Amino acid sequence: MTVDVHELQQAAATRDAADPLREYRSLFHGADDPASDVVSYLDGNSLGRPTIAATEAITAAVAQWSGRLIRGWDEQWMELPLTIGDRIGSVVLGAAAGQTTVGDSTTVLLYKLARGALAMRPGRTEIVLDTDNFPTDRYVLEGVANELGLDLRWITVDPASGVELDAAREAITERTALVVLSHVAYRSGYLADAEAITRVAHDAGALVLWDLCHSVGSVPIELDSWNVDFAVGCTYKYLNGGPGSPAFAYVAAEHLDVFRQPIQGWMGRRDPFEMGPGYVPAEGIRRVVSGTPAILGMVAMQSTIDLIERAGIGAVREKSVLLTEYLIDLTGELLPGVRIASPVGAERRGGHITLDHPAFRDVTQRLWARGVIPDFRAPQGLRLGPSPLSTSFAEALVGVRAIAEELGR
Template sequence: MTTSAASRIADAALLDLARTLDAADPLRAHLDAFSEAPGVAAYLDGNSLGRPLRDIPERLAAFAREDWGTRLIRSWDEQWMALPMELGDRIGRIALGAAPGQTVVADSTSVLIYKLMRAALDRPGSGRTEGRTELVIETRNFPTDRFLAEGVAAETGATIRWLEPDPVLGVQVADVAAVVSDRTALVSLSHVDYRSGALADMPAITAAVHDAGALMMWDLCHSAGVVPMQLDDWGVDLAVGCTYKYLNGGPGSPAFAYLRREHQGVLRQPIQGWWSAADIFAMGPAYEPAGDIRQLLSGTPPITSMLAMQGMLDLIEQATIDGVREKSLSLTDLAVRAVDEVLAPLGVRLLSPRDASIRGGHVTIGHPEFREVTKALWAGGIIPDFRFPDGIRLGLSPLSTSHVETITGVLAVRDALESRAG
């Protein structure tokens, strides 16, 4: 049997397995809720920008035609004033394990991380003025998180303690326990590593941080909407997440922030805009912050940008976050199997945890040729993303990605590599 014949048989077996898994997928009907992209055979970047739902054009048109076009400024009183908190409550209930009144949609991820970092370092009674001057963060965290930590430290005189996690397995409880102390004000980590997809042990790490008397903040950008969590039950103090990945809010859709109820009215965020004032329309001479979750707002909320994610929240609620996670595990397990069978022989490395229980919603693979391979894949309608220095992320958004699409993408990576080898 020739190598090409053997390869064709292996390809057919993987595709047959993918079709079987798709046929048994209880969430398969949701695939039809998303728009088709002409010329795209496999979209494997839903962990970076989620696909739009089919009804988004009409949803946006109805908003322009009715809520804005007909009701005009009256829509603020009728619905928009409360939308940041109402939408935050929905995200909290459906995806975060958070009771009402603790999550709000506002600003960008960067702005919200800044607000919460500053508030945590200035915590009354146990912040930096009382000797807790250290901010703990990992060297492999997303650039925004690291850059903001450096900026906040420069503003406040705080010291950064850098964690050096395993590049595949991510931050472990022991890593955190080894550096926190009575000098620690805040620990800021990502729930899912944006490179490797490693899933951190949120409850155990949060408990270790609390044992040291510090606050715990989680970046949920790569886990919200794909990994179940229980922020309330696990004692999380603060969290921030974006809405344009697994929540499919569209490019630049606003982020959300979680602030545990016991910290509301205690922590004070630094961007004191009129929307966070206790009486928003008093227009008084002095600033007095709201005592509830609205205290995290600053300026006028981006109402138009909050529209697209609402349909996706409907879908997640129907599927349940546990159902989404089961589909995610099935997709990533299949991707890892395909990588082992068709890519490992070509020197491709698995850069994500092999254990599905500690893996988020994407699988990362590495090869020196992947920068150029990614360009070829995009040109051929296969859309993963590249991460420096030599990684391709296979982002498998469960409600919009099929098993066949996953295998199609992996086989395309193989073909692109082989074509470069001549």
């Protein structure tokens, strides 16, 4: 196949020049760094790049630790999970203050919120989830269902798509206690209609718990106005919190008085330093906390929250759509024989796409060796996850051209 590489590069440069968010790229480590061995990073939805401001924030946090020592807890750290939670709530979740906290992994928060939610629907017997939800969601709910003697009702989805409204409508009944779905599917990138599915669940008297790992920081979210009950999400993807940075949990204000989670640690107790007998949940969202929060782990994400606030989540989404659209177009042009295993229409597509080809397991290894970093998802998916604030169109082109070369196109 003959493609004019120069023309492609020119077109990518034109897109970059017209990108209103182009200046943000230089605020990240590694982007356009000649010393880096990475020439195309397309895995921002597994682990976002570090911001330069994060280095400063971590250094400052260590200085605070060193200078303030144990006093740091009273002065700032006890509040930090809730302070950052409120920032996440206001900038990327559409959540008023007092409903979001940061701590634990997404996996652990899924467990805590699912158990708490199920206790609010006694007598109901089913948890609704889908067959292509992220493994940890499926495994956690399998465990919870076993513990409580509940049934799982699986919505079977095409891995190239996701949970459509009609399928949700069919699965959710008066037996449903809780619906647990991903807003953006980890494999296909399918963007579920969270507002409409939440309404369907509520009409049936059920509660919803959304996994926002792949949407937070890339797709606009309006938890309060969608009337969502519960949500969790990762902070190490589009919020650039760093490897293993703690997740966030959202509990709608209307549930906070009755919500009880199962890991009754002292840090979620009313007045923990009273060290008194018996667990009494703290007021408000603090009751989601169990043990001592990972303060150093939650420092880095703050700079990306600031950047998203400055850019506006609407502009972030616009760039994200243009990037995935560009990747889809390049696939058509440069990768004949490769199937797009993601929604083609932007209204149902999140921030990443997956391509499908039998050679991709081997191809991924060769790409990583040459500094082109997408992700492989079994059985034969190559997942491309650009980050709107740090990925350029030129970088995306370098990636797709390398895939074409490795496929011998």
